[in-house]
Amino acid sequence: MKKDISRIRTNYQGELLDEKQVNPDPLEQFDTWLREAIDAELTEPTAMILATATASGIPSVRTVLLKSYDRKGFVFYTNYKSRKGTEIEENPHASVLFFWPQLQRQVRLSGILSKTDPADSERYFKERPVESRISAWVSSQSQPLDSKAELEENYRLFEEKYSSKEIPYPPFWGGYCLSPQAYEFWQGQPNRLHDRVEYQLDPESRIWQTVRLAP
Numbered sequence: 001m002k003k004d005i006s007r008i009r010t011n012y013q014g015e016l017l018d019e020k021q022v023n024p025d026p027l028e029q030f031d032t033w034l035r036e037a038i039d040a041e042l043t044e045p046t047a048m049i050l051a052t053a054t055a056s057g058i059p060s061v062r063t064v065l066l067k068s069y070d071r072k073g074f075v076f077y078t079n080y081k082s083r084k085g086t087e088i089e090e091n092p093h094a095s096v097l098f099f100w101p102q103l104q105r106q107v108r109l110s111g112i113l114s115k116t117d118p119a120d121s122e123r124y125f126k127e128r129p130v131e132s133r134i135s136a137w138v139s140s141q142s143q144p145l146d147s148k149a150e151l152e153e154n155y156r157l158f159e160e161k162y163s164s165k166e167i168p169y170p171p172f173w174g175g176y177c178l179s180p181q182a183y184e185f186w187q188g189q190p191n192r193l194h195d196r197v198e199y200q201l202d203p204e205s206r207i208w209q210t211v212r213l214a215p
């Protein structure tokens with residue numbers, strides 16, 4: 001039955017977010033918000049929507065999991081031959097979005113993606129559960145598949161072949177690191193008068209400047 005989705009409305013009443021009181025370091029501000037999302041026991045608090053685009057600007061989005069973050073950037077892992085991998089190869093500009101609805105918060109980051117050091121990717125690959133390591137090998141991510149049975153059969157054959165051998169690191173799989181040039185923190189407020197604080201990195205001084213944006 002058709003539902004009238006135009007009437008779905010949420011009234012926001014989050015904590016205040018003030019451009020004069022936020023942490024001057026956006027990485028620390030992010031760290032505080034992610035920790036609060038984890039402490040609130042949200043589902044997949046590290047899930048982020050990643051937007052990439054082809055060289056001619058045709059965009060695509062998908063969810064990936066943030067696996068680490070520090071001064072160098074924000075890291076996720078994937079198949080380098082996937083659609084996103086192909087797009088990043090031709091256009092390294094990207095944006096990611098975290099949405100934590102129970103906290104009435106979203107964070108957007110924009111910047112440049114680069115591959116992580118293969119040694120770091122290999123180290124992380126070896127920490128993954130065996131099932132995830134096998135599926136990285138047997139799934140040609142983003143390519144058409146004739147059937148689910150074909151994928152399951154490839155998984156079974158691989159599992160059998162490596163039952164007593166160490167699974168090697170696949171060279172087509174690894175991390176990307178997003179080095180942010182801008183962050184935006186959004187906190188829901190009553191009457192749609194939401195708080196938005198943007199941080200822009202001054203390219204010369206390398207100091208982050210904050211500004212309040214209209215909701």
Ligand SMILES: Cc1cc2nc3c(=O)[nH]c(=O)nc-3n(C[C@H](O)[C@H](O)[C@H](O)COP(=O)(O)O)c2cc1C
Nearest residue numbers: 044047062063064065077078079082083084085142
């Ligand atoms: C919650 C969630 C987490 C995901 N995490 C990852 C991830 O960390 N890496 C990844 O390659 N795909 C992940 N995926 C699958 C992607 O969203 C996507 O389907 C896949 O990477 C292929 O994307 P592409 O064809 O745009 O390259 C995740 C999906 C969901 C729903």
